[in-house]
Amino acid sequence: MSDVDKALVLLKKIYSQPAIALKSKNPFEMLVATILSAQCTDKRVNGVTKSLFKKYKTVKDFAQSDVRELERDIHSTGFYRNKARHINSSAQRILKDFDGRVPRKMAELLTLPGVARKTANVVLYNAFGKNEGIAVDTHVARVSQRLGLTKNFEPVKIEIDLMRVLKQKEWGLFSLRLIQHGRQTCAARNPQCLSCILQKICPSKKIFFPNG
Numbered sequence: 530m531s532d533v534d535k536a537l538v539l540l541k542k543i544y545s546q547p548a549i550a551l552k553s554k555n556p557f558e559m560l561v562a563t564i565l566s567a568q569c570t571d572k573r574v575n576g577v578t579k580s581l582f583k584k585y586k587t588v589k590d591f592a593q594s595d596v597r598e599l600e601r602d603i604h605s606t607g608f609y610r611n612k613a614r615h616i617n618s619s620a621q622r623i624l625k626d627f628d629g630r631v632p633r634k635m636a637e638l639l640t641l642p643g644v645a646r647k648t649a650n651v652v653l654y655n656a657f658g659k660n661e662g663i664a665v666d667t668h669v670a671r672v673s674q675r676l677g678l679t680k681n682f683e684p685v686k687i688e689i690d691l692m693r694v695l696k697q698k699e700w701g702l703f704s705l706r707l708i709q710h711g712r713q714t715c716a717a718r719n720p721q722c723l724s725c726i727l728q729k730i731c732p733s734k735k736i737f738f739p740n741g
Contacts, residue, residue: 532730533694536676539726540706547705549655552578556631556656557588557623561616563651564643569606577606588629592620615643635661647684654701663688664704668711675715675733
């Protein structure tokens with residue numbers, strides 16, 4: 530059994546049913562929440578969207594929103610000007626080009642303003658259950674690097690490396706599991722290597738705990 534297969538088995542034991550932390554009720558809400566999550570915590574995004582999704586209930590509501598007002602509504606998520614413009618423009622594009630429905634294909638999602646592969650992957654898997662790629666955030670990048678699954682630092686290159694060693698059916702869940710593991714155990718600073726379920730197969734343990 531390869532190290533990646535061993536990692537899968539072990540991660541499944543502790544994160545059997547991983548779920549995205551962002552809260553949404555439909556694909557467009559998932560898209561908005563994911564756009565807002567850039568450089569922002571999921572907890573803060575959920576706090577903002579709790580009232581945001583009551584004020585703007587449909588794609589049309591966001592498309593017709595006043596961008597300055599939308600900026601104020603999402604201000605606390607950071608980079609609010611770009612995010613407000615992207616959300617408003619994406620809503621308009623979805624109404625015009627996709628009959629008001631969030632597209633279900635990677636190539637189509639990537640035509641929306643502010644949507645790159647990470648956002649598209651999050652929406653495709655968590656809103657539609659589709660594995661077209663692997664969402665690579667800071668946790669996925671860090672943990673996969675420490676496990677020796679990639680030597681790259683660019684998200685797209687990391688995604689390619691992970692797609693090569695994982696079966697497609699595992700892509701979405703693997704990303705969610707690495708995110709949870711990165712938050713709970715494999716932190717950027719002071720990773721809990723000695724209590725980590727992956728310590729026996731992780732080459733980075735010797736870096737943090739050379740005598741452990």
